Amino acid sequence: MVTDRGLQVLRAIVQDFVDTREPVGSKAIVERHAFGVSAATIRNDMALLEDEELIAAPHTSSGRVPTDKGYRVFVDHLADVRPLSPAQRAAISAFLDGPGDLDDVLVRTVRALTQLTGQVAIVQYPSFARATISHVELVQLGGGRMLVILVTDTGRVSQRLAFVHDEFDDDDLAQVRSDVASLIVGRPVREGVQRVDERLTQADSAASRLDAAATAVVRVVAEELEEFRQDRLVMAGTATLARSESDFRGSIYPLLEAIEEQVTLMKLMSEMVADDHGLAASIGRENEPFGLGEASVVASEYDATGARARVGVLGPTRMDYPTNFAAVRAVARYLTRMLDDDENAR
Amino acid sequence: MVTDRGLQVLRAIVQDFVDTREPVGSKAIVERHAFGVSAATIRNDMALLEDEELIAAPHTSSGRVPTDKGYRVFVDHLADVRPLSPAQRAAISAFLDGPGDLDDVLVRTVRALTQLTGQVAIVQYPSFARATISHVELVQLGGGRMLVILVTDTGRVSQRLAFVHDEFDDDDLAQVRSDVASLIVGRPVREGVQRVDERLTQADSAASRLDAAATAVVRVVAEELEEFRQDRLVMAGTATLARSESDFRGSIYPLLEAIEEQVTLMKLMSEMVADDHGLAASIGRENEPFGLGEASVVASEYDATGARARVGVLGPTRMDYPTNFAAVRAVARYLTRMLDDDENAR
DNA sequence: AATTGGCACTCAGATCATGGGAGTGCCAGT
DNA sequence: ACTGGCACTCCCATGATCTGAGTGCCAATT
Numbered sequence: 019m020v021t022d023r024g025l026q027v028l029r030a031i032v033q034d035f036v037d038t039r040e041p042v043g044s045k046a047i048v049e050r051h052a053f054g055v056s057a058a059t060i061r062n063d064m065a066l067l068e069d070e071e072l073i074a075a076p077h078t079s080s081g082r083v084p085t086d087k088g089y090r091v092f093v094d095h096l097a098d099v100r101p102l103s104p105a106q107r108a109a110i111s112a113f114l115d116g117p118g119d120l121d122d123v124l125v126r127t128v129r130a131l132t133q134l135t136g137q138v139a140i141v142q143y144p145s146f147a148r149a150t151i152s153h154v155e156l157v158q159l160g161g162g163r164m165l166v167i168l169v170t171d172t173g174r175v176s177q178r179l180a181f182v183h184d185e186f187d188d189d190d191l192a193q194v195r196s197d198v199a200s201l202i203v204g205r206p207v208r209e210g211v212q213r214v215d216e217r218l219t220q221a222d223s224a225a226s227r228l229d230a231a232a233t234a235v236v237r238v239v240a241e242e243l244e245e246f247r248q249d250r251l252v253m254a255g256t257a258t259l260a261r262s263e264s265d266f267r268g269s270i271y272p273l274l275e276a277i278e279e280q281v282t283l284m285k286l287m288s289e290m291v292a293d294d295h296g297l298a299a300s301i302g303r304e305n306e307p308f309g310l311g312e313a314s315v316v317a318s319e320y321d322a323t324g325a326r327a328r329v330g331v332l333g334p335t336r337m338d339y340p341t342n343f344a345a346v347r348a349v350a351r352y353l354t355r356m357l358d359d360d361e362n363a364r
Numbered sequence: 365m366v367t368d369r370g371l372q373v374l375r376a377i378v379q380d381f382v383d384t385r386e387p388v389g390s391k392a393i394v395e396r397h398a399f400g401v402s403a404a405t406i407r408n409d410m411a412l413l414e415d416e417e418l419i420a421a422p423h424t425s426s427g428r429v430p431t432d433k434g435y436r437v438f439v440d441h442l443a444d445v446r447p448l449s450p451a452q453r454a455a456i457s458a459f460l461d462g463p464g465d466l467d468d469v470l471v472r473t474v475r476a477l478t479q480l481t482g483q484v485a486i487v488q489y490p491s492f493a494r495a496t497i498s499h500v501e502l503v504q505l506g507g508g509r510m511l512v513i514l515v516t517d518t519g520r521v522s523q524r525l526a527f528v529h530d531e532f533d534d535d536d537l538a539q540v541r542s543d544v545a546s547l548i549v550g551r552p553v554r555e556g557v558q559r560v561d562e563r564l565t566q567a568d569s570a571a572s573r574l575d576a577a578a579t580a581v582v583r584v585v586a587e588e589l590e591e592f593r594q595d596r597l598v599m600a601g602t603a604t605l606a607r608s609e610s611d612f613r614g615s616i617y618p619l620l621e622a623i624e625e626q627v628t629l630m631k632l633m634s635e636m637v638a639d640d641h642g643l644a645a646s647i648g649r650e651n652e653p654f655g656l657g658e659a660s661v662v663a664s665e666y667d668a669t670g671a672r673a674r675v676g677v678l679g680p681t682r683m684d685y686p687t688n689f690a691a692v693r694a695v696a697r698y699l700t701r702m703l704d705d706d707e708n709a710r
Numbered sequence: 711a712a713t714t715g716g717c718a719c720t721c722a723g724a725t726c727a728t729g730g731g732a733g734t735g736c737c738a739g740t
Numbered sequence: 741a742c743t744g745g746c747a748c749t750c751c752c753a754t755g756a757t758c759t760g761a762g763t764g765c766c767a768a769t770t
Contacts, residue, residue, distance in 0.1 A: 424721060
């Protein structure tokens with residue numbers, strides 16, 4: 019059974035290993051941490067920790083390294099999320115303050131976070147599936163091309179091109195527009211998807227000219243809504259991976275691929291289980307299903323006008339969890355505040 | 365003076381080195397290429413090539429490696445751009461065919477190109493500075509927020525939020541809209557920028573409610589046009605860098621950074637000088653000013669409704685230039701054809 | 711004048727031996 | 741329960757040696 023001091027030893031090992039990148043020996047521990055016991059005692063504790071598979075020795079006679087399980091215990095029981103320094107808080111403000119639409123704010127958020135942590139930063143767009151569609155707008159571009167614009171109450175704007183093979187006068191256009199609008203405006207995206215699909219299955223091939231146009235528009239709306247559902251990510255700091263390259267035994271290929279794919283990371287972020295404070299970590303082999311067995315993700319939930327989503331960082335399993343937790347949490351809070359203020363100002 | 369055969373030797377060295385990643389010796393050359401002379405003769409040629417700094421020996425007694433200058437001569441005089449295989453052409457069609465707006469097409473283009481070359485693929489958006497603004501649309505979102513939408517004749521749509529601190533009825537809105545439209549619609553972006561700036565310097569602080577709103581909108585339009593000017597890039601294949609990691613003496617950090625920055629790459633791509641066929645290459649140290657001294661870019665011009673831009677690939681200096689030239693050229697042609705067909709169909 | 715075979719020379723990299731040292735596990739003594 | 745001591749392991753740095761691919765040069769040949 020692992021004693022209480024045993025856990026402190028684990029903490030020390032994690033901390034030192036994250037610091038030095040080198041296996042930690044019993045002697046180094048008594049030197050750097052005031053345990054008040056001898057190296058031999060620490061060795062006994064370490065033997066127990068090894069039995070529990072919380073640490074491992076790369077070679078028969080070398081120091082110990084935390085296992086993924088060890089990191090997990092560290093994160094769950096031993097990591098104290100220390101608040102950021104004033105300088106760091108100032109950095110967040112410097113990055114985030116100022117006006118801008120949702121896109122702007124999120125881009126600045128990931129920049130701030132990558133700056134703060136030295137890791138790849140990721141932010142999910144607020145889940146638009148729960149958002150409400152507040153506007154539909156149609157713009158004729160000539161040549162039968164029609165621009166379809168959707169706006170949600172959370173501030174997302176999306177546009178897409180429909181081909182209607184026809185020109186309409188203002189009255190007709192207003193007609194088509196209100197036809198489409200009646201279908202989805204004021205409704206949650208989820209519901210909009212349903213109603214749009216229904217409309218499409220009922221589409222009459224012998225419909226009037228206006229109906230046909232409306233159908234074409236609705237088809238495009240369906241595509242847009244689909245995109246709303248599979249929310250997207252904003253990322254920054256890819257280049258930092260090159261710095262911590264040596265932490266990835268294989269290569270950073272899987273990381274770069276996941277970053278390019280987005281879908282994988284999206285799923286990973288979504289499936290993470292948060293604690294009471296909205297913080298979550300996914301460590302090392304826990305990410306194996308996503309091809310990221312040598313990486314960890316630390317994330318925090320934030321709130322954008324009622325729609326929840328996550329901000330996080332991605333890095334080597336050997337990352338500084340406490341610092342990253344603190345940064346992620348601070349940024350998430352700041353972001354929540356900003357987006358809510360924004361809302362209040364409306 | 366480098367003889368004609370000397371140049372053939374250079375070609376052989378470049379080819380073999382790209383193939384094997386290893387310094388090429390005189391013996392290997394006579395074995396792999398039918399020069400009909402002995403290794404000693406090749407050695408004499410190589411000595412001359414070394415005098416001209418077209419090749420270099422990493423160590424006193426090892427094979428030779430092309431210098432950047434050597435690659436340059438190879439690219440300018442020795443590389444035959446061989447047409448793609450039918451299978452490769454088919455791959456391009458498979459990726460690119462099908463409907464979609466400009467964004468879609470460009471995304472598919474970079475995917476195709478990275479697939480074809482195994483390098484990072486880059487495409488510039490067609491230069492919108494020369495494009496004409498064809499529509500302005502305003503949408504009120506409530507809470508004083510107003511969506512400003514610009515459309516160009518080349519198919520780019522952009523939107524941005526303005527804060528007008530006011531609500532307007534339809535007539536007023538139409539008034540503001542036509543006010544702004546008269547300023548820029550039907551004019552090239554370049555000219556639009558000027559007129560917008562003029563309008564802003566004349567802005568009267570004691571203006572009417574509508575004028576104030578128009579000014580706010582114009583200010584946002586100015587930002588959007590500015591974005592039009594500094595065109596953007598679409599990229600894919602970042603992960604391939606991890607594969608050819610060993611080709612970068614230092615690390616791939618500068619590459620990843622440039623990819624994230626975009627601006628740098630944009631500039632690099634724009635400054636490349638094309639030959640008669642619209643092909644261009646920028647090799648190794650020529651990219652030093654951009655922090656990419658160990659990388660090369662191969663690009664080709666394409667044509668989007670009269671607006672020229674470039675597609676290209678980014679990779680290690682030791683890349684397969686002929687193949688990349690061929691792929692880039694083929695994709696550029698296909699792209700031009702597609703975007704023109706698109707235009708014709710209007 | 712160009713080409714060739716021959717030959718001495720160079721040097722990076724592989725292979726092997728050696729020793730030091732950090733670290734462990736265990737045990738007997740406090 | 742903790743500690744000092746000690747034998748043991750084995751990584752890694754250092755150095756010596758060897759090998760072979762490759763060069764440069766020269767005298768001989770065509």
